[in-house]
């Protein structure tokens with residue numbers, strides 16, 4: 637935190653930190669496989685992009701940030717982990733305008749994490765669709781995640797694993813992952829614009845599709861078409877690649893994870909674990 641490695645209890649921030657008061661901050665979550673950060677440079681590029689979008693000059697270089705993150709993992713002795721990094725516009729008396737002198741708060745912590753349970757890989761997960769009521773800069777990895785948390789909570793309360801967001805009649809993404817649907821052997825996923833996060837896992841999966849010769853169309857799927865999808869799956873740093881086999885209480889395709897999901901999941905596991 638702010639250049640020091642601290643015991644968890646000692647890592648505290650002032651109550652008027654703008655991250656706490658205004659959600660005036662950005663973050664990244666990086667997966668660690670076998671003690672090594674996965675696609676760290678992509679995460680740093682996205683962090684820089686998010687920082688620029690909220691006009692927050694990064695107080696340290698991304699290489700210093702990555703060094704600190706690597707040291708965190710080393711000190712915590714974690715092989716399979718997620719690293720959470722957050723940078724806020726720092727503490728200042730509460731007023732909407734930026735402080736004259738910004739002292740950003742930089743915090744990182746690591747947590748042990750494991751791949752989704754085998755049961756989820758084998759059988760897939762269920763999701764509900766919900767209206768996407770988030771802001772119009774979903775491409776920015778902002779800490780303002782209230783609508784995402786409300787949607788996830790609603791999904792879980794209805795016995796589902798996650799929610800898929802629908803905006804203006806089209807599927808955008810899930811609460812903490814990107815979404816893809818398969819029709820006739822082709823993958824459809826929302827194009828990168830202001831309505832979805834440019835997911836690193838999405839990027840990796842599209843690279844794998846290219847290598848495997850699986851056609852991809854970056855076009856938004858009409859929500860009304862989802863009942864006809866052969867497969868639906870989501871992609872995210874912690875989620876990896878996960879099939880959605882029940883949507884709004886109805887089976888997707890055969891109701892089992894489909895062949896394209898299985899091929900991509902296997903390729904993703906091989907690639908992320910460096911095999």
Ligand SMILES: Cc1ncc(COP(=O)(O)O)c(C=O)c1O
Nearest residue numbers: 812813814833835836837872873
């Ligand atoms: C809203 C949203 N979309 C997509 C993603 C997936 O991004 P990534 O693959 O970089 O984890 C996330 C990840 O946290 C997310 O919060």
